[in-house]
Amino acid sequence: MYRTHNCGELRMEHIGQEVTLSGWVQRSRDKGFMMWTDLRDRYGITQLLFNEEKSSKELFETARSLGREDVVKITGVVIERVSKNDKIPTGSIEIEVTALEVLNKSKVPPFTIEDDSDGGDELRMKYRYLDIRRNPVKEKLMFRSNLAIETRKYLASQNFVEVETPVLIKSTPEGARDFVVPSRMNQGQFYALPQSPQTFKQILMVAGMDRYFQIVKCFRDEDLRADRQPEFTQIDCEMAFVTQEEILNTFEGLTKYLFKTTIGVELPDFPRMQYDEAMRRFGSDKPDLRFGMEFCELNDIAQNKGFSVFDNSELVVGICVEGIAEQYSNKDIKKLTEWMQRPQIGAKGLVYVKCNADGTFKSSVGKFFDDAALAEWAQKMGAKAGDMLFVLSGETDKTRKQLNELRLEMGRRLGLMKEGDFKPLWVVDFPLLEWDEELERFHAMHHPFTSPKKEEVERMLNGDHETMKRLKADAYDLVINGSEIGGGSIRIHDRELQSKNFKLLGFTPEEAEAQFGFLLGAFEYGAPPHGGIAFGFDRLCAVMNGSSSIRDFIAFPKNNQGRDMMIDAPSVIHQEQLDELGIGVIEMDVEA
């Protein structure tokens, strides 16, 4: 037996007991004839005492030879510490060691196993097994495990059945790219890894499963932005015979339950906001409601005053940033303007108005607008002395997006995104379709299975092109602190309507049949009304912990090149494997 207790559980009540512990050597303090060593495992740290006078010479010498991260097993007696440490739960006791066995030696680790490590990202990913020994990483993985358990507990209590859907499915090259898997038994054919179990969960509704969920890996072969992973995890859910209202209530219930049980936060009822309103007030379909700084449209008072930039713009819109007028120098404003003009944001310029303490105004457009005019802006935007207004103008959608970036940046600078403050929001009534001006085609705003609102069905089946652009869907996102945590919709359950939607999205009937024939077929055998939602599980973990990176919550993440640095994957495979699969690697142009 390697241990009678773990390194986190011994207390005053154990004093006098002989115990056996195993774990890793965290650090030692050698005082000559006495030596203290911290022994660590997942559960905590226990202090070991080696006393030269009371133990054998060999034992003391072995103790003295221990290095960081060596694995040892000790036996000893629990004694009370002379100087207690109230920062750790075992801080009142220590173990006077009577036997010591080195189970495995460790080389000196390439970075320190401390809460704040000195290891860089790449090094920590390569030695992920050392990184996970660090408390902050370990605790994130344990949080994730606990969050999954609570999710299952809640959904099971609500009659949801967890059903495993297949990982080897069919390629449906819509939206993001599929990972594909060559079939050895069906040569020349490929499976695909699911981007989501969407069609399967709908099939389960047709199958009468009524309430389905799954915590499930999904896969997207996308170019990886900072915080994307080729494999990620969803809480995937679907319900039959439900309205949007019932879905929102069910998953608001889940979210509240998770916050309460895992981080002790009681969330209030979630407000709801229409997509159009979110875009108008925040320029984003996932507004961070931890702070205000709402958009204020100025067309009526700022246009036709002789400033042609505004006059020629579809939208003039601004935000009021409280109390920064005196802090922001011309240089600061210049830098902020340049920040807004970077290609990632693409603003042409940035108009500012300082509301001075004496009631006057200082503005980059003072030439065109006198104090009376600017006072009108300030009043409309609710600005007081000391506040500063930023105004953008241009094409509506673009301008809103740009101002959203500025609003978020100012929120960050002013510390308005407070950790521990959670502001959930349902964004509802998304458009069904998105018109792509460049490709001259519709994309599905959500996905091709999303239903238009009931009152739109007739217009969708019979309307003209312009009507299609304005169709609203029973689609909704759950947003917390500016992150999209979940998204879903009521689905189409009617073959004719689904075929119409495929057609609008540019599928020929043959393509629709080849890719989704099974679903269209299923709709003819008694498909119930149904809808659902999927939560980004990695993202939920991150948001609940106030972390901006999902990677921290994944045990073995991949880097931005999609590589696992620890196992060094992907890798070349044997020619025999390729031969068996009937595929070959195409030689790349050396220039490529």
Added chain:
Amino acid sequence: MYRTHNCGELRMEHIGQEVTLSGWVQRSRDKGFMMWTDLRDRYGITQLLFNEEKSSKELFETARSLGREDVVKITGVVIERVSKNDKIPTGSIEIEVTALEVLNKSKVPPFTIEDDSDGGDELRMKYRYLDIRRNPVKEKLMFRSNLAIETRKYLASQNFVEVETPVLIKSTPEGARDFVVPSRMNQGQFYALPQSPQTFKQILMVAGMDRYFQIVKCFRDEDLRADRQPEFTQIDCEMAFVTQEEILNTFEGLTKYLFKTTIGVELPDFPRMQYDEAMRRFGSDKPDLRFGMEFCELNDIAQNKGFSVFDNSELVVGICVEGIAEQYSNKDIKKLTEWMQRPQIGAKGLVYVKCNADGTFKSSVGKFFDDAALAEWAQKMGAKAGDMLFVLSGETDKTRKQLNELRLEMGRRLGLMKEGDFKPLWVVDFPLLEWDEELERFHAMHHPFTSPKKEEVERMLNGDHETMKRLKADAYDLVINGSEIGGGSIRIHDRELQSKNFKLLGFTPEEAEAQFGFLLGAFEYGAPPHGGIAFGFDRLCAVMNGSSSIRDFIAFPKNNQGRDMMIDAPSVIHQEQLDELGIGVIEMDVEA
């Protein structure tokens, strides 16, 4: 709102209430002015009453037009049934319908949605969404969901943390074939899908996670025998600082808990049997202990009596089958002998001895053995009058395997594999290595990470070839009713020993480094002693339900050609997809 209640919950106490239900039309009985329709959902069946006299003509006509599997929503009043049906929980009430809405029509399904369907396997797999509506299929999936929940509940209570390991990993072409996934961002390189998370769970032990589990999909590109699937699910577990004894106790605890909570069966303590003993007594490393019919070796009394077949055999071994002597005609024996001679089993012949009621014997080897000699056999095998002995001879391992098949067949024929009877068994002390005479190389009996027993380590590091053949491992299988439910081992946690094992298994140092360098490296940074187990989750579901097929417990299984009949996968993919991945399909020889 589609419903106030589901179709399984209304009782006498609801009488007089107005309710709304939604579901599928199971069947209707039309009595002219009255019509009864069974409405079905996941939760049960509720009888609807349409009364021509009390309802509008349209409603009654619509009701009369309903076909099987149409989806409807009804509103009505709960009334007491005149003739109650005590076979269903809702059998005391019915709904007098006042409003009826057809939500979706259904075509006539290709097979009946009844407990005993008339659909063949292929048809039911193609229309899996209809098959799942059937109670036996639906209940199996719900059982699986519940079993997963209870598994997680138990393991969490034992301090196990569920950690998701990656699905896109590295190909390590050992044993079964890997499915591979071409990488677009790293062209010419491939991920592989995990055959198990083996190395990752060991890495998690090195990482200090202490107790890991995961209910996880695994993948093997094997030629599919009747009851294999290319993707299957494991309960995968690993523990640090443990002995084999602690692992067996932990997972015996899990198994008992699962049987108790999901099917109400209290299992006794699990007996343990050494591998060698299991082979000797049952000719199998997964003996079905629901019945005896143990092997009895006869070398000492059956050899050197002039029967050269026996004399030239390494082993003479038989079983005693109770009470069948009089039933088995010469023709029956001939057919049984032919059954044993099929290539799948490959016995050369089958010796029988009938123990007649009058104390005489009738045997196929009566020429060589007189009644006194056969009486000696009968005595050794514990046979009584009316019993029949079957004896095989030949090379030890082959003969045992053949006799195992015969034992199981006789058990089946005599109904000794009783449903609801569960006989768990730990088989322990497996050999570490298996010598392949043909390829003249060792295979790992379990897998390359299995540790020899502690007392064998020295011999393994320094022993000769013959020593290697006899090494025993700390490896164990959990067997229930002749099915291997789980298997595991204590793992090697020492770099030198692991390298030695790779060498024995035919890896060059370079190959070992390329494939498992990360693990060998991890062993140098303080790897703790560890071990674990993996349960076949699909198999566990099947065995607990007395089912012989895992396919019944998989929502969307693949057929023997690895195809999903419903979605028709795998399939050809677009040339652009191949181009993006930098791979090509090799044209097959038309003869192939």
